[in-house]
Every structure is written in C-alpha cells, then in structure tokens.
Amino acid sequence: MAKYLFRAKLTVDGLKGLLKDGGTTRREVVERMVQSLGGRLESMYWALGEEDVYVTADLPGNTAAAAMGLVTSAAGGARTSTVVLLTNEEIDEAVRQKVEYRAPGV
Template structure:
C-alpha cells in the first residue's frame, strides 16, 4: 500500500456541515470512503491555517487516491490535496538508481 498525506479545506456549506455534524462524524465518513476503496485511515487531525483537516492514509495505489480525491471534491464542499509519502528506506532505494541527465546549460555530468 502507498501512504499519503491528505489535506482538506472546507468551503461554503462544507463549513456549516462540519459545525452541524462535528469532527468525529466527518472522520467516520472519511473512514467509510477510504475503506470502500480498499484503503485504511491511519489518523485524522483538524487544524487551523491553510487547511482545515489533515489525514494520513494507506491506499492501494495512486489511482485509488485520485478516486478518493474526486469523490470528496465532487461535493463542492471541500478541496483536497494529496501528497505521496515515502519512507527513508524508499529514499535510499531511489538514491541508488541512476540515470543519464544533463541540466540545461550544463556541459558536464557529476
């Protein structure tokens, strides 16, 4: 499974819905949607600032993560941003892989 940080911002009547239903109710709905897509919610937190809600989710793949985002955003009451999370071991593995690349305007390769 792939791990994602999900950031959401309630807009318009979405804020009113949160006030009426409460945070635990919205968390339950998120957990239901994620489970219906074959994923698992690790945690959900509310915050103030750029985003209203944050979650860490394990999803089968990026297509499933997009399905989650589309379903939530289709309501028109929340915007969703997702960020793929990588473990230090995955970064180690990526660092071992090499490829040929020349930066624009650079005539040498490190």
C-alpha cells in the same frame, strides 16, 4: 500499500456541514470512504491555517488515492490536494537509481 497525505480546505458548504455534524462524525465518514477503497485511515487532524484538515491513509495505489480526492472535491464540501508519502526504504531505493540528467544551462 502506499501512504498518502490528503490536505483539505473546506468550502462554505463544508464548514456548514462541519458545524452541523461535528468533527467525529466527519472522521467516521472519511474512515468508511478509505475502507471502501481497500485502505486504512491512519490519522485525521483538524488544523488552523492554510488547510482545515490533514488525513493520512494507506491505500492500494495512486488510482485509489485519485478516486478519493476526486470524489471528495466533486462533492463540493472541500477542495483537496494529495501528497504521495515515501518510506525511508523507498528513498533508499530511489537514491540507488542511475539517472541521466543535465541541469539547465550546464
């Protein structure tokens, strides 16, 4: 399973829904959505600032993560962005890769 961070900014409709349903109900909805994709919800936090919600989830892969972001954004209650999170071991593997590269202007 891969780990993802979803950031969401609620729309006016999303805020109205939150005021009606509350945060706990929205978390239950998100958890069911993640499970329907074969994943596991790790955490969901409400925030003050640029984004309103941060969700971390384990999902089978990028297509499941894309589906989750697409469906959520298309529903109109939030605009989402997705970040693929890498483990320490994945970074270790990445730094062992031999990559041919030349910086611009060099």
